Amino acid sequence: MSASDREQLKIFAGSTGRALANAMCDHLKLPVGSAQTTAFPDGELIVKLEEDVRGRDCYVVQSSSDPVNQTIMELLVFIDCLRRASARRITAVIPYFGYARQDRKDEGRVPITAKLVANLITTAGAQRVLCMDLHAAQIQGFFDIPVDHLSAAPVIADHFRRIRSELGELTIVSPDVGNVKVANMYANLLGADLAIIDKRRHTGSKVSVKNLIGSVEGTTVLMFDDMISTAGTVCEAARVVMEEGARAVHVACTHGLFVGMACERLLESPIASIVATDTIPAGSRHRALESKLTTLSVAPLLGEAVHRIHHDQSISALFNTGAGVKR
Numbered sequence: 242m243s244a245s246d247r248e249q250l251k252i253f254a255g256s257t258g259r260a261l262a263n264a265m266c267d268h269l270k271l272p273v274g275s276a277q278t279t280a281f282p283d284g285e286l287i288v289k290l291e292e293d294v295r296g297r298d299c300y301v302v303q304s305s306s307d308p309v310n311q312t313i314m315e316l317l318v319f320i321d322c323l324r325r326a327s328a329r330r331i332t333a334v335i336p337y338f339g340y341a342r343q344d345r346k347d348e349g350r351v352p353i354t355a356k357l358v359a360n361l362i363t364t365a366g367a368q369r370v371l372c373m374d375l376h377a378a379q380i381q382g383f384f385d386i387p388v389d390h391l392s393a394a395p396v397i398a399d400h401f402r403r404i405r406s407e408l409g410e411l412t413i414v415s416p417d418v419g420n421v422k423v424a425n426m427y428a429n430l431l432g433a434d435l436a437i438i439d440k441r442r443h444t445g446s447k448v449s450v451k452n453l454i455g456s457v458e459g460t461t462v463l464m465f466d467d468m469i470s471t472a473g474t475v476c477e478a479a480r481v482v483m484e485e486g487a488r489a490v491h492v493a494c495t496h497g498l499f500v501g502m503a504c505e506r507l508l509e510s511p512i513a514s515i516v517a518t519d520t521i522p523a524g525s526r527h528r529a530l531e532s533k534l535t536t537l538s539v540a541p542l543l544g545e546a547v548h549r550i551h552h553d554q555s556i557s558a559l560f561n562t563g564a565g566v567k568r
Contacts, residue, residue, distance in 0.1 A: 277291065337496045
């Protein structure tokens with residue numbers, strides 16, 4: 242980074258973005274922006290910038306992960322603080338976008354909360370959004386400002402390419418029909434066959450696996466998804482493919498939420514290893530999975546995107562490294 246970049250480009254971190262922002266700044270050889278977030282005794286948040294941002298290009302890194310409502314509110318307050326401090330441009334870097342699964346009215350009298358959150362971020366003063374592996378690609382259209390939607394596929398694919406020879410004969414299994422495009426991309430990258438799980442979701446936490454389309458007998462199975470939440474889907478899918486004759490099962494995701502009974506399910510399941518990225522800060526849930534979990538960093542990818550946005554360069558090359566996102 243040039244001296245001009247160090248002066249004009251500022252990357253700040255919210256409470257769930259500190260580790261990632263530090264790694265992004267290390268990649269870009271920049272200091273992390275100085276700011277403090279403080280909670281009043283009644284729970285209200287205040288953000289105070291400790292350096293001048295007038296006329297600067299500012300980025301605030303914050304995943305809207307648990308506690309979701311608090312982290313979203315903190316992001317909104319941070320954006321408003323930057324706007325009132327006369328930042329030239331404010332970009333919300335949201336590695337994990339909470340409420341993304343509430344992207345449509347799937348029954349009567351329910352909200353579309355992903356759209357509401359997009360409206361709030363825009364109203365607060367963000368002029369651009371940088372995010373990674375949205376649960377539904379159409380959420381980009383919920384914003385009335387530019388959205389740069391990155392995929393963690395290059396990072397995850399590089400990991401499995403490095404250990405490809407250890408995996409032997411390989412089958413990529415899509416855990417549901419909506420993820421077939423992504424699974425097919427990984428199958429092409431890794432020279433593997435493709436199979437599909439027929440999944441039916443009954444509630445937010447209850448799913449059932451009906452059928453396996455394709456053959457996994459005698460092969461190592463890899464399953465990719467944008468997130469692992471309660472792990473019900475992936476653990477049930479792992480049991481199905483093992484019953485169908487798979488030798489071993491490995492799973493990978495961009496967002497490792499690991500909520501509810503996820504850790505217990507994953508540790509008791511036939512899954513040999515789990516790969517997740519650092520879009521969500523590591524906590525006790527990640528430590529509980531230490532024996533099976535490998536964490537990959539997306540900081541260089543996000544840092545490169547920030548560098549290109551700052552210099553008004555295209556970041557489509559970063560998009561094109563993968564074949565897209567879950568539909």
